[in-house]
Amino acid sequence: MASERKGGGKEGYGQTPWQRGTGAALNRSRCPGHAEVSPLDCLTWGESVTCFSSTRAGSSDCIVGSNGAGKTTTIKMLVGLLSPTSGKAEVCGVDVGKDPVSAKSLLGYVPDTPDVYEKLTARELLEFVADLRKMDRQRAANRIQELLALFELSDRQDELLGGYSHGMKQKVCVACALLGEPKVLFLDEPTVGLDPRSARLVKDILRKVADDGGTVFLSTHVLEIAERMCDRVGIIQKGRLIAEGTVDELRRKTVPGKEGADISLEDLFLKLTGGEEYRELIRHLSGGDR
């Protein structure tokens, strides 16, 4: 029996899924063989083992869910910031719980809120991260300058981060995650707080990382990002993975036939998560019945 999982995600995330989860849509008793680079091999939710299909190298995958569905908690477990109540999380075949240092050296992480040391400059923060990852100093220095230039922060690299805007801090966090050239990149709502230009830049960078053979795994509740950026989408609800596959696969599985081919991801999401009743409610509130 799984013990209670403390809320490790965003505020408002309850503990219940970890207690009552008795199986997800993609339950498998044991993990199947997986590719060499697989950010998520086995993850136990509640009493049963749930596996996302192994994420392949060179792919960009994401999990989509409503507020409080467990996206942040999932990512935190994968990057070693939370321990699963039972089961295990593996990155590239390395058990995050058993060998966290090795696992963490393979991954990069961008949290949902860009909390950074306000009394360090952007350059100092990136140097700090490079040293924690034991990067070669010269290589790190070059890469820091490249990333700062890429994110248009070169001119402000010697300013304290306390003076940065939310979006600029977010860009610094993405730069920190990219600095060590990780095999797997985890991003929790990466485009929140970014202006359209920066959001596009981040999306392009992530696509490039995946195209270059890296693995990108992100969480979002912006369905447009999931549809346009990700090869595979997992939909989670109340801590359970309820659907997983490419957007086309999800369409075919959820709404068979010709009708399914035209359905938007938003409609698909609402069908799967039972959100259709909200439409009725909205129609009622806006006087649609009158």
Added chain:
Amino acid sequence: MEYVRIILGRDLRSLFVPGGGKRGMKMRLATVAGVILYLGLALAVGYGALKLFRYVEASLAFLPPFRMAVEVNILNGVTLFVLMMVFLTGMQVTYKTMYESDDIGFLMAQPVPVRSIFTAKFITSYSSLAAIAAAFGLPAWVGYGFAVRAGLRFYLVATSSLAMLLLTAHSAVSLLLLVAMRHLPGRKMKQLFIGASAIFGVLVVLVTQILSSRLQRTDDPSKMLEMIGKGQLAATWYLPSTWMVNSALGLIPEFGLSSVPNALALLVLAAALSLASVKASGSHFMAGWAGRTEETGAGRKRRRPERVAARRSLFPRSGYWTILRKDLRLLFRDPLVWYNLAVGVILIGFFIFNVTEMPTRTSRTEEEGAVMLGSVMLLMPVMMGSVTGAQTGGVSISREGPCFWLVRQSPVAATDLFRAKMTYALLPPAALFILSTAGVEMAGAPHYPLGLALLLGGSMVVAVASVQILLDVFFPDFTLKVEFGSAKSGRGTGKLLTTMFASVGLVILLTFILTLPATPLPKMLLPGAPAGTVTSATRYAVVAAGVLAAASARFFGVRQIERILADM
């Protein structure tokens, strides 16, 4: 007034009924503990004042003018001290309440007049300052009233005139803030306040130390009176604090002061200033609040890349060095540490000076005196260091705050993190201790032999740092945000106080162990034991405490850090 009542009602409810669950219970307990602490302090100050004034009344009964001069000067001094404390902390309290409260943004978005929001926050910050005055200033007056058996009117006038004095000071500070926040950029403003408060605080410490040092070295009572008599009421007629003293003492006939004009002047000034600040808030508060986080574009001096690379190459690329270097960098950019260091150096400096210059009036044997003095010479710097450490390195895990994810998601071993934090916890107290030992050596003050002093003091510093780290690792508070002078907006105050009390308690315990040979206890417990053996045993005990504390911190601390890194 309706809006003010609603906002204040909500604030009061959240203070005393903070919600259910463990967190709510913790907050309720903290509130109750705070009230008990304040009451205890007030009682202690009041009782002390009562004893003092009774002593003055009895010992100087045959010289009424002399007695009255002493009493006036004490009361005036206390009032001025409270006023200074209020000014010193008032800037920050008022700034934080008015411009950094979490609910201001929400309130501004509601259909509530800005003046009502300002007035509610004005009253909240005034209440915080009144609590300081109620704990330190009012009890002195009440103690005096009891000593001279004053009537009920005296207490009423003393309380209300002290309240008016506080209102005057608070309104002046609020007006100043309103104008400054409206016309100066937010960040620069904040830096200005931090700098000004720090300099003012250091100056207050310096002046009081000079005065007390001069008083300590004066044996002649008439010279002492002459010194404290320099702040006579007549010479400071223009100060509102003098009006307050005159208002209250005007009710004691023998002083021959008139109460009504002084009380009236105070009332008019307080009312005028508070009304002016409320009126000014209509045009100044919102603009100042909105601009509080304006960026000034101030950057750090850009360093040449090759110089940066050369400096970085001095440090190994290990997790230990990287985290320690980051912590030290943040530490040196924190005005709190400079303030604590300056205060510590001043206090220790004067302490050494006073000990060196003080005439010896001890009746103890030479050995007992040496033990006592040596222990006290260790106590002072270790105590100062432990207080500084309790706000810096001792709570360094908690001070990571929401940024801790950066370390947690990096490939860092728990041992490296522990060693870095332990070193960081040791550095501020060790620096103060070494500085003090060097000062003692140079001044030629009596103390333990250098090697022994370093061994004993070092053990004490290690023991204190270990306990602080253990407390922080097992009971971290990642909401803790220490800013100059206090925990920011009360966040983590309980944590800071616990660490501080535990550290100070441990220092006192270790010093007590060291001073045991100078007390009658060993003779009572171990009648036949030679004095030298007892002295050695106490010293071994202190060194053992340091070693044991360090070993425990290493053993338990690393395991707990492993847990924190993996699951939080």
